[in-house]
Amino acid sequence: MRNRHRLALAALLALLVAPTAGKAEEQPVFKLEMADGRLTPSQLSVPAGKPFKLQVTNAGTATAEFESKDLHKEKVIAPRATAVVSIKALAAGRYDYFDEMQPKAPAGVIVAE
Amino acid sequence: MSAQLGNIVFIVWRESVEALLVIGILEAWLASRDPETRRSGRKWLWSGVAGGILGAIVLAWVLTVFDDTLSEDGRQMFQTAMVLVAAALIVQMVVWMRRNGRTLKRDMETALTGAVERRSWWSVFLLALLAVLREGSETVIFLWGSLAGRPVGEIGAPVLAALAGFAAAAGTYGLLQLGGRILSWRLFFRITEVMLLCLAGALLMTGVGGLVDLGWLPGLGRLWDTSRLLPDTGVFGGLLAALTGYRARPMGIEVIVFAAYWLSIGWMLVAPRPAASVRPA
Numbered sequence: 001m002r003n004r005h006r007l008a009l010a011a012l013l014a015l016l017v018a019p020t021a022g023k024a025e026e027q028p029v030f031k032l033e034m035a036d037g038r039l040t041p042s043q044l045s046v047p048a049g050k051p052f053k054l055q056v057t058n059a060g061t062a063t064a065e066f067e068s069k070d071l072h073k074e075k076v077i078a079p080r081a082t083a084v085v086s087i088k089a090l091a092a093g094r095y096d097y098f099d100e101m102q103p104k105a106p107a108g109v110i111v112a113e
Numbered sequence: 114m115s116a117q118l119g120n121i122v123f124i125v126w127r128e129s130v131e132a133l134l135v136i137g138i139l140e141a142w143l144a145s146r147d148p149e150t151r152r153s154g155r156k157w158l159w160s161g162v163a164g165g166i167l168g169a170i171v172l173a174w175v176l177t178v179f180d181d182t183l184s185e186d187g188r189q190m191f192q193t194a195m196v197l198v199a200a201a202l203i204v205q206m207v208v209w210m211r212r213n214g215r216t217l218k219r220d221m222e223t224a225l226t227g228a229v230e231r232r233s234w235w236s237v238f239l240l241a242l243l244a245v246l247r248e249g250s251e252t253v254i255f256l257w258g259s260l261a262g263r264p265v266g267e268i269g270a271p272v273l274a275a276l277a278g279f280a281a282a283a284g285t286y287g288l289l290q291l292g293g294r295i296l297s298w299r300l301f302f303r304i305t306e307v308m309l310l311c312l313a314g315a316l317l318m319t320g321v322g323g324l325v326d327l328g329w330l331p332g333l334g335r336l337w338d339t340s341r342l343l344p345d346t347g348v349f350g351g352l353l354a355a356l357t358g359y360r361a362r363p364m365g366i367e368v369i370v371f372a373a374y375w376l377s378i379g380w381m382l383v384a385p386r387p388a389a390s391v392r393p394a
Binding site for chain 1: 127176185192259322323325328338346351360
């Protein structure tokens with residue numbers, strides 16, 4: 001029990017003191033747009049085996065949540081805001097992403113090749 | 114517009130369901146205890162809920178205002194720690210309820226000593242708090258984003274939609290309480306126990322995903338792809354994933370942890386209970 005408390009506390013501290021600076025090396029940036037369930041592009045090609053960044057803009061009027069179970073990412077984005085999500089090197093394949101706040105909208109796909 | 118309102122109802126309900134499961138089952142369980150256990154248990158449970166609501170608002174505020182200053186990994190660590198602790202607490206809770214479920218309802222001479230009991234109540238408190246905090250902060254951010262920036266005249270409809278979502282959530286909660294009263298304790302507990310363990314499994318899967326993302330666990334490659342057969346996105350797939358941990362494209366590590374989790378749960382449920390845990394105090 002005490003260990004669990006300690007784990008939570010450690011994570012909280014890590015959150016507070018974690019450095020905010022990005023990696024020194026330049027990573028390619030790919031742009032995605034979410035607008036009330038519309039995802040543009042619905043299919044995005046990225047190079048396999050290389051880390052990259054996704055610049056996700058919420059162009060809609062509702063809050064969006066960029067989510068991907070395949071990429072293990074979740075990021076809430078306010079209307080008219082832009083967020084950057086770092087993705088580690090991917091094996092070749094298809095990775096779905098979707099707006100968690102728009103469950104009826106079709107998912108988009110990131111294709112690593 | 115109406116599609117968006119329907120969306121608000123659904124999202125608010127969905128985000129509340131997880132917390133409701135945990136709180137509703139604990140409350141139904143407490144309702145079947147002797148008056149003294151019930152009284153002190155409820156105090157801990159509902160303080161946890163209140164703390165969770167307060168924390169959700171604060172967390173939502175922190176996540177919105179300090180969005181750029183929080184590192185991505187720091188946020189991931191925080192979220193991962195939250196789901197893993199919640200999963201562990203749920204499993205512990207099921208074990209605890211099991212041990213105490215067998216003793217007589219009315220005049221239960223609790224097997225727990227004072228110190229163990231206090232620790233268990235702390236777990237109840239922390240579990241309720243985490244359950245509300247996790248999904249609650251998302252609900253706050255979602256609602257805030259959906260309401261802010263609208264002309265005052267247009268705010269009424271989304272507010273009503275949000276209230277309808279909460280009402281649906283309350284209805285679900287009521288169903289749980291009704292189930293606790295109508296069904297036999299044994300049957301009710303069997304069902305809710307499975308629901309809780311599935312939920313803990315889902316949280317564990319989210320946690321494992323977070324650990325892989327942080328680079329603390331190897332992914333071990335994608336094992337299969339059933340996304341065409343049964344996706345883990347959309348209305349049904351998303352709910353299935355959130356409540357059971359289903360993954361359409363699981364990685365090796367996810368399959369291993371998921372299998373290990375259910376094997377140890379199965380072992381725990383089948384293995385005879387140690388006699389010491391049911392001996393009256």
